[in-house]
Amino acid sequence: MSFAAILSASRASGDSPPGLRGSLLFAGQTLVEYQARQAAQAGADRIMILVSVITPALSQAVDRLSADGIAVSLVRDMVSMIRDVPRDADILLVADGAIVAQSHVDAIGGAQGNALLVTDDSRASTPFERIDAGQRWAGLARISPALLFDTLDMIGDWDLSLTLVRAAVQHGARRVTVPQDDLMEGRVTLVETQQQADLVANAVTAAGASNARVRGGVEHYVLAPIARAIGPALMRMQVPAIQVRIAGIALAGIALVPVELTWTLTGFALLLLALLLAEMADRLDELALRAPPMSWLAFATPSLALLGIVRGGSSTMALDLALLLGIMLVADRWRRTGRARPWMIVTPGTVLPLLIVAGLFGVLAQGFRVAMLALIASAGAIILRPRD
Known part of the structure; x- marks a missing residue:
């Protein structure tokens, strides 16, 4: 009723x-x-x-x-x-x-x-x-x-x-x-008083931590827990979610500079940090009981991360990887991944650490290949996993 x-x-x-x-x-x-x-x-x-x-x-x-x-x-x-x-x-x-x-x-x-x-x-x-x-x-x-x-x-x-x-x-x-x-x-x-409101803010928001939106890949297992740990402190300091989101977009844009200068791994690391800021903005929205945005603003930071992957790979495989990753990104954001478990979903936050590790060992091209195979397997898990 x-x-x-x-x-x-x-x-x-x-x-x-x-x-x-x-x-x-x-x-x-x-x-x-x-x-x-x-x-x-x-x-x-x-x-x-x-x-x-x-x-x-x-x-x-x-x-x-x-x-x-x-x-x-x-x-x-x-x-x-x-x-x-x-x-x-x-x-x-x-x-x-x-x-x-x-x-x-x-x-x-x-x-x-x-x-x-x-x-x-x-x-x-x-x-x-x-x-x-x-x-x-x-x-x-x-x-x-x-x-x-x-x-x-x-x-x-x-x-x-x-x-x-x-x-x-x-x-x-x-x-x-x-x-x-x-x-x-x-x-x-x-x-x-405001002092009393500040004191109880952490208790009430911690009680709602179990309602956090489930993500896929590294976003779920690494970035989201970090965001949940830092989010209440930012909330008590009255940091608006939109400011954190814009900071993530700005950092992702800055990260493209070292990628263009062939400092690829540095750029990838900055892009990963930008994704963390985007996740923190989502967490602040959740703490404030606002629905995380589903418009272009939500996709700005990860889209710049995809652009960085394309520029860092400088190959048709990198472009194909970014396009398929973009589809996976939208499906994850819009909760259209079926019953696939978080570890089955490959996201930008999952691919970037893989490429960084591959680059550190001097096999970046092979890293793109592994990421593409993982994405294909992820798409298959989403499509073929039983709905019931």
Whole structure:
């Protein structure tokens, strides 16, 4: 069943000068933007952000979300809320400043009827709102349309989120309890300052490491693990993925210079480093819950690597190798490799180390030949491997 989402972004942060909690930076974007991407990933088809004032940061966040195809709008009053909220869909309610691991968002988003994410009362759960003598609300709730509109009819100037949560408690909403370990390790928390947001960023993004996109070849076994190790540090420094991606493209372009000067192995090594930067950019997009690009920008760095292979080989075999490798690159990026396992997929990141090793032993031409045979075998594995 589809649902919409209501995010709160009106409370002031604890920073000086104070801003909005929703405007705190988290995973390379504003916190409310990250919450919106979480809700969309969990299945929300429409997102409303309840605000007291529209700031430039919130407007820019809405623009970025809309550009990524996420239906989002800013709501300033109850009249607009009543007009915009769908009558036939549940609502995923997210507390102001809540940072919750994606697994919990998916669980509440997939619940049936009224449901609350709760935590047992303890010292670690003190920032959360108490709902009874033994438990506190952990920042997520799924609210049915009937309960929502009954509450909106009488809410007046009360706090929407807390009023809905209390109404859900009174109506016996199902409770999903958060393990205490998630509270202690920062996977479920409320943040009021930028320092707090920075501290919990690594815990939440590490929890989503298992959702990383599977690649083929050396990209999967070498480059991706390095990117996963470095990605959280770059994210905490607020390094945008697009800057890392552009750096990879620039480095790949620079690598063509030593290739043209017949310093072939140096150029190949720089191209391999450029592919690592491209993989790191993909990882930053994943940490921010953005879909990795599938347009020309995603293929710019590996395409320059293919050009370097052509120029480094200076033969028709090198051109044939690059063309077949380009097809394999597209298939790997678009996830059209069937049920072939990562080690069966030959990629630019797989061919470059092979050529470097062959060049070090003075048999670069034979390295191209081996790479071509490996590509043929890889294509055969993708085509002939059973689908079921």
